Amino acid sequence: MVEAPRNTRQRRAVAELMEDLDGFRSAQQIHALLESRDQNVGLSTVYRTLQALADADEVDALRSDDGETLYRRCSRGHHHHLVCRDCGRTVEVEGPTVERWADRVAEENGFADISHTLEIFGTCASCRP
Amino acid sequence: MVEAPRNTRQRRAVAELMEDLDGFRSAQQIHALLESRDQNVGLSTVYRTLQALADADEVDALRSDDGETLYRRCSRGHHHHLVCRDCGRTVEVEGPTVERWADRVAEENGFADISHTLEIFGTCASCRP
DNA sequence: AGGAAGAGTGAGAACCGTTGTCAAATCGTG
DNA sequence: CACGATTTGACAACGGTTCTCACTCTTCCT
Ligand SMILES: [Zn+2]
Ligand SMILES: [Zn+2]
Ligand SMILES: [Zn+2]
Ligand SMILES: [Zn+2]
Numbered sequence: 509m510v511e512a513p514r515n516t517r518q519r520r521a522v523a524e525l526m527e528d529l530d531g532f533r534s535a536q537q538i539h540a541l542l543e544s545r546d547q548n549v550g551l552s553t554v555y556r557t558l559q560a561l562a563d564a565d566e567v568d569a570l571r572s573d574d575g576e577t578l579y580r581r582c583s584r585g586h587h588h589h590l591v592c593r594d595c596g597r598t599v600e601v602e603g604p605t606v607e608r609w610a611d612r613v614a615e616e617n618g619f620a621d622i623s624h625t626l627e628i629f630g631t632c633a634s635c636r637p
Numbered sequence: 638m639v640e641a642p643r644n645t646r647q648r649r650a651v652a653e654l655m656e657d658l659d660g661f662r663s664a665q666q667i668h669a670l671l672e673s674r675d676q677n678v679g680l681s682t683v684y685r686t687l688q689a690l691a692d693a694d695e696v697d698a699l700r701s702d703d704g705e706t707l708y709r710r711c712s713r714g715h716h717h718h719l720v721c722r723d724c725g726r727t728v729e730v731e732g733p734t735v736e737r738w739a740d741r742v743a744e745e746n747g748f749a750d751i752s753h754t755l756e757i758f759g760t761c762a763s764c765r766p
Numbered sequence: 767a768g769g770a771a772g773a774g775t776g777a778g779a780a781c782c783g784t785t786g787t788c789a790a791a792t793c794g795t796g
Numbered sequence: 797c798a799c800g801a802t803t804t805g806a807c808a809a810c811g812g813t814t815c816t817c818a819c820t821c822t823t824c825c826t
Pocket of ligand 4: 716736
């Protein structure tokens with residue numbers, strides 16, 4: 509049985525902010541956004557809270573190509589992302605065909621305990637000239 | 638016109654080592670492997686050389702889930718990887734259907750300049766009880 | 767309500783992969 | 797060889813993340 513986390517001002521602030529965002533953001537961006545809302549939360553706490561939310565499957569985490577971990581409030585269940593490289597706007601996508609293909613390829617090569625990562629990046633309409 | 642790189646002992650050592658490996662390795666692992674071959678190469682040089690090889694498309698680079706960049710000598714052309722989580726053994730895989738699916742999904746959502754990442758992880762036959 | 771127990775917080779230090787610096791070494795050309 | 801340009805490598809710096817630990821706050825018990 510896992511202990512329920514305590515209901516602190518900081519956790520509420522982070523969770524509420526995540527509800528309001530619609531793209532992937534780094535921990536540091538989230539920390540800055542909280543300050544601009546006059547909801548100061550220590551950077552360590554932001555990191556810890558985001559990790560906890562990710563572990564609890566309440567946010568998705570993904571690594572940007574320059575090494576930062578980005579977080580976003582997402583719907584539950586397995587899905588992938590179409591992410592705008594400029595503004596971070598994100599569309600959740602599903603690809604049952606891809607899921608099956610990945611599992612089949614892995615099995616054919618004698619691999620077990622299969623998982624996969626798949627992200628699509630591009631420039632969204634409003635970020636184009 | 639791009640300048641041809643010089644043929645130095647260090648670049649030769651790294652390139653030769655990469656030929657002999659068949660899984661993804663970090664720059665630091667490669668640096669250590671070179672030492673164990675009595676082919677000492679400075680760590681900075683290992684990093685620079687691997688990046689150059691990756692830019693020249695002679696090795697593939699991929700980010701491990703703990704943030705390290707891993708390198709592997711691969712065949713040319715766009716492909717993806719089926720990687721053993723335990724031993725790093727890697728199978729190159731192609732999925733034309735997936736490529737098309739990703740491009741279509743992105744276009745349908747008004748995204749341009751599309752790229753994607755896709756890796757499959759599992760445990761290979763020889764790493765299982 | 768009052769208070770004890772212990773989870774949570776945050777300023778700062780530590781960590782770690784990676785990149786930058788720059789004087790010295792090396793390569794290739796003439 | 798001799799020269800100029802490239803490359804190297806010890807070391808410092810960087811940036812995101814994690815750790816530390818004294819202090820605070822939530823929770824729960826009486
Ligand atoms: Zn998601
Ligand atoms: Zn999937
Ligand atoms: Zn490859
Ligand atoms: Zn592809």
